[in-house]
Amino acid sequence: xxxxxxxxxxxxxxxxxxxxxxxxxxxxxxxxxxxxxxxxxxxxxxxxxxxxxxxxxxxxxxxxxxxxxxxxxxxxxxxxxxxxxxxxxxxxxxxxxxxxxxxxxxxxxxxxxxxxxxxxxxxxxxxxxxxxxxxxxxxxxxxxxxxxxxxxxxxxxxxxxxxxxxxxxxxxxxxxxxxxxxxxxxxxxxxxxxxxxxxxxxxxxxxxxxxxxxxxxxxxxxxxxxxxxxxxxxxxxxxxxxxxxxxxxxxxxxxxxxxxxxxxxxxxxxxxxxxxxxxxxxxxxxxxxxxxxxxxxxxxxxxxxxxxxxxxxxxxxxxxxxxxxxxxxxxxxxxxxxxxxxxxxxxxxxxxxxxxxxxxxxxxxxxxxxxxxxxxxxxxxxxxxxxxxxxxxxxxxxxxxxxxxxxxxxxx
Numbered sequence: 001x002x003x004x005x006x007x008x009x010x011x012x013x014x015x016x017x018x019x020x021x022x023x024x025x026x027x028x029x030x031x032x033x034x035x036x037x038x039x040x041x042x043x044x045x046x047x048x049x050x051x052x053x054x055x056x057x058x059x060x061x062x063x064x065x066x067x068x069x070x071x072x073x074x075x076x077x078x079x080x081x082x083x084x085x086x087x088x089x090x091x092x093x094x095x096x097x098x099x100x101x102x103x104x105x106x107x108x109x110x111x112x113x114x115x116x117x118x119x120x121x122x123x124x125x126x127x128x129x130x131x132x133x134x135x136x137x138x139x140x141x142x143x144x145x146x147x148x149x150x151x152x153x154x155x156x157x158x159x160x161x162x163x164x165x166x167x168x169x170x171x172x173x174x175x176x177x178x179x180x181x182x183x184x185x186x187x188x189x190x191x192x193x194x195x196x197x198x199x200x201x202x203x204x205x206x207x208x209x210x211x212x213x214x215x216x217x218x219x220x221x222x223x224x225x226x227x228x229x230x231x232x233x234x235x236x237x238x239x240x241x242x243x244x245x246x247x248x249x250x251x252x253x254x255x256x257x258x259x260x261x262x263x264x265x266x267x268x269x270x271x272x273x274x275x276x277x278x279x280x281x282x283x284x285x286x287x288x289x290x291x292x293x294x295x296x297x298x299x300x301x302x303x304x305x306x307x308x309x310x311x312x313x314x315x316x317x318x319x320x321x322x323x324x325x326x327x328x329x330x331x332x333x334x335x336x337x338x339x340x341x342x343x344x345x346x347x348x349x350x351x352x353x354x355x356x357x358x359x360x361x362x363x364x365x366x367x368x369x370x371x372x373x374x375x376x377x378x379x380x381x382x383x384x385x386x387x388x389x390x391x392x393x394x395x396x397x398x399x400x401x402x403x404x405x406x407x408x409x410x411x412x
Contacts, residue, residue: 006032007126008051012042012069013058013087018111022056022087025115026122038062039069046073052082053129054122056109059088070103083125085109198272199228224272231269252294252378256402259289259330263321266302274310274319281306282320289323290402291330297375298399304372305334305395312393313338329381329398336394341387349385372397 009031013019019035026033034049036042039061046052055073059066066086073079084103089111106125109118206213206221213221263283274281291298302321309319317337323330341349350373376383381398 007053008032010034010055012036014061039064054125055084195269260285260287266299278316280318285323292400292402309336330401334395337392340389
């Protein structure tokens with residue numbers, strides 16, 4: 001057997017013949033013996049060797065008896081669990097036995113010893129040692145298995161976290177794509193529906209009254225159709241570019257814009273809708289106000305708000321667009337003489353499905369005002385609304401005033 005698996009027994013007796021006798025009795029049992037003729041020699045052996053299964057210790061020895069030796073042995077932490085059987089030639093007196101057990105002995109064997117009893121008692125402790133060693137090995141295996149499980153669990157948790165982050169990223173990207181799609185559809189709905197409606201109305205009038213119209217009337221109507229169709233194509237191309245920029249996350253491109261001209265261009269494609277209800281569109285913005293804004297977004301904001309005003313303004317009403325500079329921002333007001341809104345409608349005006357959508361037989365995407373608020377926010381601006389039932393509504397929003405120089409002026 002190796003030192004790791006052998007049952008090691010230390011026999012301590014001042015008489016060599018007693019040492020030999022015990023070794024002979026216990027031989028052929030697979031034990032490994034260490035012998036000492038004094039307590040001092042026993043302590044030296046214990047300093048060099050470890051993992052003893054049992055100590056057979058004579059009580060009566062010169063200089064240092066068995067009790068003193070046992071006390072010194074058990075002062076070492078690593079030896080406290082090694083069982084000691086005292087070998088004594090004395091009678092079993094209660095006081096002597098108590099002293100032995102008090103020092104840590106587990107049993108007594110009287111001299112002259114019975115070989116069978118000695119073998120039996122040693123065998124019990126040897127078997128306990130073997131089982132303890134086996135248990136220690138099993139505990140070590142379990143510790144290794146537990147460490148592996150903890151490592152695998154940590155790796156699994158990390159993989160789950162990584163996967164969760166990946167899914168969250170994908171989910172965020174999908175939400176952004178879905179929002180971009182909704183914005184694109186909403187812009188198409190508001191920016192192209194109105195000129196398309198005007199185009200249809202003009203072409204219907206031309207087709208219906210062709211025989212009654214003079215040359216100048218036909219020329220005027222055909223001119224409206226041509227300009228409107230051209231504007232639709234132009235806006236459609238801009239929307240396609242905007243959608244591409246959304247995918248590339250470069251869709252916000254503010255530049256210098258003359259606000260008066262920008263408002264005029266925004267109103268150009270919805271004049272026909274207003275004319276059908278004989279609503280007067282008034283652009284009272286001062287011609288020297290310049291803003292720093294995204295052209296497509298600003299046009300969409302104005303067209304959305306004016307289109308809503310047209311919907312809820314009765315025949316022969318009026319819609320006025322005003323603007324004034326407030327610090328580094330420009331406040332734009334769209335004021336109508338429409339039917340107004342009650343407090344409940346105002347409170348949910350910018351909800352995900354706004355209360356204006358689908359009323360008065362007008363159908364929309366439900367995203368118009370949400371989109372307006374989003375575009376205003378991207379300009380670091382704010383939007384608010386004031387309304388009086390049956391008297392009219394005023395939408396106010398702010399966008400940055402242009403302060404930089406040497407930037408080309410564009411219209412929207």
